[in-house]
Amino acid sequence: MQVTVSDLTKVYPDGTRALSGLSIDVSPGEGVVILGHNGCGKSTLMKCLSGLERPTSGRLVLDGINLASASRRELRPLRQRIGCVFQKFNMVGNLSVLQNVLFGLMGRHGILASHALTASRESRLAAMQALERGGLAHLAARRTDTLSGGQQQRVAIARMLMQDVEIVLADEPVASLDPKAGREVMELLWSVVRERGMTVLCVLHQIELAREFGKRLIGLKAGTLAFDRPTADISDADITALYQTDTPQEADTDERVITAPHRAAQA
Numbered sequence: 001m002q003v004t005v006s007d008l009t010k011v012y013p014d015g016t017r018a019l020s021g022l023s024i025d026v027s028p029g030e031g032v033v034i035l036g037h038n039g040c041g042k043s044t045l046m047k048c049l050s051g052l053e054r055p056t057s058g059r060l061v062l063d064g065i066n067l068a069s070a071s072r073r074e075l076r077p078l079r080q081r082i083g084c085v086f087q088k089f090n091m092v093g094n095l096s097v098l099q100n101v102l103f104g105l106m107g108r109h110g111i112l113a114s115h116a117l118t119a120s121r122e123s124r125l126a127a128m129q130a131l132e133r134g135g136l137a138h139l140a141a142r143r144t145d146t147l148s149g150g151q152q153q154r155v156a157i158a159r160m161l162m163q164d165v166e167i168v169l170a171d172e173p174v175a176s177l178d179p180k181a182g183r184e185v186m187e188l189l190w191s192v193v194r195e196r197g198m199t200v201l202c203v204l205h206q207i208e209l210a211r212e213f214g215k216r217l218i219g220l221k222a223g224t225l226a227f228d229r230p231t232a233d234i235s236d237a238d239i240t241a242l243y244q245t246d247t248p249q250e251a252d253t254d255e256r257v258i259t260a261p262h263r264a265a266q267a
């Protein structure tokens, strides 16, 4: 799915300017990683793309439909083609892993098709296959809140596979995971989106993972574009500059940014 963001500005009702004249193009099947200090507008961009926030001005075009001016009737089918993976896994903790994966069918097929008691045999089989893809089939019957964070995020990816989406918006998908679990989740996420030719925009605070998985890096700074280039063309100095801000409560104290050049810049 083609994504075109043109001159996007988002000002929240309290006057906070989160994005200012941002323009980005992402081609179908491309995987980009978005970086930037706390509060630079990454989540706001993701929320605008997923339709959770309306832009104040500018255009946000997904597959030819401008989200900023689309009617509800146009937005509904478009949203079904968008998958989201968040830092918080958004699981129903007291239900089984299989049930949570089946919930991925809800948007397109409704409540009956997505409930474990009434879902078709094909749907249950597809859910098991999605779990198998994440190495979790053996945990299908477990209560979801008994899983580790890494396992829950892999369930979220399996649920997204059931949604059969064309674009994935991942907002800090590994932020709450340890380095090993985080890498495993990124490997799973990136391999499933590659296999299916999905477009992916992924916000990360882990520079090493960003460099490893993103072929192209987009750096945001105070709601504007700091850089947008192939990963190989982004230097450590570019990264250090990205996280230098005039407001020490933001990036300069951000423990989540894990990068050697950044630590060196802080020293």
Ligand SMILES: Nc1ncnc2c1ncn2[C@@H]1O[C@H](COP(=O)(O)OP(=O)(O)OP(=O)(O)O)[C@@H](O)[C@H]1O
Binding pocket: 012, 013, 014, 016, 017, 018, 036, 037, 038, 039, 040, 041, 042, 043, 044, 045
């Ligand atoms: N609902 C809201 N109302 C008012 N201001 C908001 C709202 N949501 C976000 N903001 C502000 O908009 C700016 C951008 O926030 P956003 O969450 O997009 O940043 P971010 O880059 O995702 O940060 P982080 O890395 O900490 O998640 C911040 O100043 C934030 O306080």
